[in-house]
Amino acid sequence: MTELLSVSNLRLYYRTTKGVVKAVDDVSFNINRGETLAIVGESGCGKSSLSKAIIRLLPRNVHTYEGKVLLNGTDLMSMDEETFRKEVRWRKISMVFQGALNALNPVLKVGYQVAEPLIIHMGIKEKEAIERAKEILVKLGLSEEFAERYPFELSGGMKQRAVIAMALITSPDLIILDEPTSALDVITQANIMNMLKELKKSREQTFIFITHDISVASELADKVATMYAGQIVEIAPADTFYEEPLHPYTQKLMKSVPTLRRDKTLESIPGAPPNLIDPPSGCRFHPRCERAMDICRKEDPPIFERGHSVKCWLYR
Amino acid sequence: MSVSEYTLKGIFKELMRYKSALVGLAILAFLVILSLYALIFTPYSQAGEIWNDQNRWLAYPRNAAPEWYNFFSSKKLPPSILIGEGLPNHESEEVERNGYRVITYLDSFTYNYDDFPSELVLLINTTYFGSPPTVKVYWVKPSGEELNLSTYRPRNISESIYISNNIMLERELEEYAIDKLGFTPNYTITIPVALFMEYKGEPTAMKGNYKFKVEVTLYNRSDTFSYRLLMHGKVYGIAGTDIYRRPLELGLIWGAPVALSFGIVASVTITFVQLIFAAISGYYGGKVDSLIQRLTEIYMILPFLPFVVMISLLYGLDIWRLLLIIIVLSIFGTSVKTYRVWVMQLKTSPYVEAAIAYGASNLRIITLYILPRILPPVVPSLVLSIPSYVFLEAALAILGLSDPKVVSWGRIIEEAFAGGAVYKGYYHWVLIPSAMLILTAISFALIGLALDRIVNPRLREM
Numbered sequence: 001m002t003e004l005l006s007v008s009n010l011r012l013y014y015r016t017t018k019g020v021v022k023a024v025d026d027v028s029f030n031i032n033r034g035e036t037l038a039i040v041g042e043s044g045c046g047k048s049s050l051s052k053a054i055i056r057l058l059p060r061n062v063h064t065y066e067g068k069v070l071l072n073g074t075d076l077m078s079m080d081e082e083t084f085r086k087e088v089r090w091r092k093i094s095m096v097f098q099g100a101l102n103a104l105n106p107v108l109k110v111g112y113q114v115a116e117p118l119i120i121h122m123g124i125k126e127k128e129a130i131e132r133a134k135e136i137l138v139k140l141g142l143s144e145e146f147a148e149r150y151p152f153e154l155s156g157g158m159k160q161r162a163v164i165a166m167a168l169i170t171s172p173d174l175i176i177l178d179e180p181t182s183a184l185d186v187i188t189q190a191n192i193m194n195m196l197k198e199l200k201k202s203r204e205q206t207f208i209f210i211t212h213d214i215s216v217a218s219e220l221a222d223k224v225a226t227m228y229a230g231q232i233v234e235i236a237p238a239d240t241f242y243e244e245p246l247h248p249y250t251q252k253l254m255k256s257v258p259t260l261r262r263d264k265t266l267e268s269i270p271g272a273p274p275n276l277i278d279p280p281s282g283c284r285f286h287p288r289c290e291r292a293m294d295i296c297r298k299e300d301p302p303i304f305e306r307g308h309s310v311k312c313w314l315y316r
Numbered sequence: 317m318s319v320s321e322y323t324l325k326g327i328f329k330e331l332m333r334y335k336s337a338l339v340g341l342a343i344l345a346f347l348v349i350l351s352l353y354a355l356i357f358t359p360y361s362q363a364g365e366i367w368n369d370q371n372r373w374l375a376y377p378r379n380a381a382p383e384w385y386n387f388f389s390s391k392k393l394p395p396s397i398l399i400g401e402g403l404p405n406h407e408s409e410e411v412e413r414n415g416y417r418v419i420t421y422l423d424s425f426t427y428n429y430d431d432f433p434s435e436l437v438l439l440i441n442t443t444y445f446g447s448p449p450t451v452k453v454y455w456v457k458p459s460g461e462e463l464n465l466s467t468y469r470p471r472n473i474s475e476s477i478y479i480s481n482n483i484m485l486e487r488e489l490e491e492y493a494i495d496k497l498g499f500t501p502n503y504t505i506t507i508p509v510a511l512f513m514e515y516k517g518e519p520t521a522m523k524g525n526y527k528f529k530v531e532v533t534l535y536n537r538s539d540t541f542s543y544r545l546l547m548h549g550k551v552y553g554i555a556g557t558d559i560y561r562r563p564l565e566l567g568l569i570w571g572a573p574v575a576l577s578f579g580i581v582a583s584v585t586i587t588f589v590q591l592i593f594a595a596i597s598g599y600y601g602g603k604v605d606s607l608i609q610r611l612t613e614i615y616m617i618l619p620f621l622p623f624v625v626m627i628s629l630l631y632g633l634d635i636w637r638l639l640l641i642i643i644v645l646s647i648f649g650t651s652v653k654t655y656r657v658w659v660m661q662l663k664t665s666p667y668v669e670a671a672i673a674y675g676a677s678n679l680r681i682i683t684l685y686i687l688p689r690i691l692p693p694v695v696p697s698l699v700l701s702i703p704s705y706v707f708l709e710a711a712l713a714i715l716g717l718s719d720p721k722v723v724s725w726g727r728i729i730e731e732a733f734a735g736g737a738v739y740k741g742y743y744h745w746v747l748i749p750s751a752m753l754i755l756t757a758i759s760f761a762l763i764g765l766a767l768d769r770i771v772n773p774r775l776r777e778m
Contacts, residue, residue, distance in 0.1 A: 055673055057669065057672060057673050060601060060602075085675045085677075086675065089673060089674060089675035090673075090674040090675050091675075094673075094674065095670075095673050095674075097666055097669065097670050097673070098666075099666050102665065102666040102667060103666045103667050103669075103670040104667055104670075105667045105671070105684070105685050106667075106689070107688045107689065108684065116671075116674065116676065117674045117675065120674070120675055120676055120677070120680070121675055163670075166674065
């Protein structure tokens, strides 16, 4: 398997009136072609910022944006904004947004919107592009007539499919799915997940799947990364991740997942996620960690390899 | 708020449900038809010239009230009456006396009004060799008295004789009337009064059958002669006439396209330029934003009216240059700030972010994603601001900054003030053009308010 995306030492800091928010702090990982990497973590841990840093969709108040992002060996960080827009966005990397239900322009017809990346990037004529959009909508289980409808006429699941169709239409190398099923009911969620699995198999599509829901991530992921306070604390192949997570934070996360019809007290993690403006010294998880040691308070742990990568002093 | 109603068709359909909007649309349709009529039958470039040409309006009475004035007044005012050649009740008899042709014409007409005509004009067409014909004019009142209206010798082929301006005749007739009355009345006896009066203390017209007699002596066999008598009335047409005899209805019709186009062009251009500035300012932010916002603030402080007055006084602008100045002075208005806020709000919405992610260009995002969303709430304010520009044009005209080559409602009002219409009692001259301005305002206000109710979610009726 060839390496598709390699991210190393990626940093994204925001400037706010209260100080610098270290939303993504020294993140490294890589993904092979056809693989799916799930990134899990609590709200506010920097998952969405990471996805935005990869597709370079930055707000105005960026303080630091640095690191190395290689896609197929091409350095994305050295590209200027205009080249990046034309060459990378949607041609190479596309994205399904968090809150995809609002990601459609209410005044444009669905078919036209799904076709829009083709019109913009491939210079394909509107009519042909809309035909291709219809094909892809049909593949995703929406009938052709929906192309002629406006977004408000579609249900949540249909909109989600349309948004995924939009991400697929240019056949990008990488699709970032940012909480694609969070706002949907379980049946629709299952539907969409099955569809994504099908896509993964048939097209050998590479995904980065960002979610706060570990159980949903297990459906699709080949590798799972846990993010905490702007850092990736553990990356493991899916099987080991769910069977024997190493990092205390991941372990806690696993215990907080509800199980159907089994009497189990759900565990929560005491305390709140740390403030990213002034993160705790040493290991960022230590104030909430039951197994914290002296060294945890003082020194930031490096990444240890114990079958897979984990960023914890326990595995020294 | 569903989106289907944001299509043009949807909004229009919704609009038809409001009765007030229907009334507004009806008035607007009337104004548009008036404008089209004006533009089709009198090219815009000629209207002003015709209006300014005083010789064109001689056949109209001076300062006549509108005809419908009679419905509201117990004292009936006469319209213009024309008698003579080619009109009914015109008889002639030719005899030869001393070898000359002597023709006696007799016209009769019925007069049933309470007031007097304003002027009497004898329009003569004649051809002659050598000596011009001698025209003796007589007047027979219903009471049977015959008055001699003097003798005239027309020297031109076509000549207008203002009988009512003949001072000698006026004095004679006045003496005759005072003689008949037995006292000097407290009203002035002008020629029309003397010719039509009942001999009473109050000025009232004698009703009944009048006769107009003309005795012409032609000194050559081949000489020809014909005449018409025009008695200018005191009512005319739908809107009356002004001091220069111009029928105001024509001025009002010719003013309609000017008012509508001035208001609509100003409002639409200003709104769209403001929208574009707001979109650039809100979308790009940073230095461009600061520049546009500071400019807007400077513009907000500049006194608008004194600026317009100063510029048009200095440069003597015609109406379309004036419009341009108004547009230039308004494009950085307060609305730029309002629209900018909307743009900034939309800019952070998920679908705009998505569009940025899939590589839509800035231009595309502004035109396809942002502007269509802020357009609906902008349209009502656009419609509502049209009358203010119509009024502005009128206000500038009243300040004496009107374009003398263009007929506009404001200019008619200004001329009315200059002509002393209000204190002389020619109310129609001021009130009718003012009513047109108000009608225009009401029309756009009704449409605009209904539109506002449709597209503004806070005002929606549940």
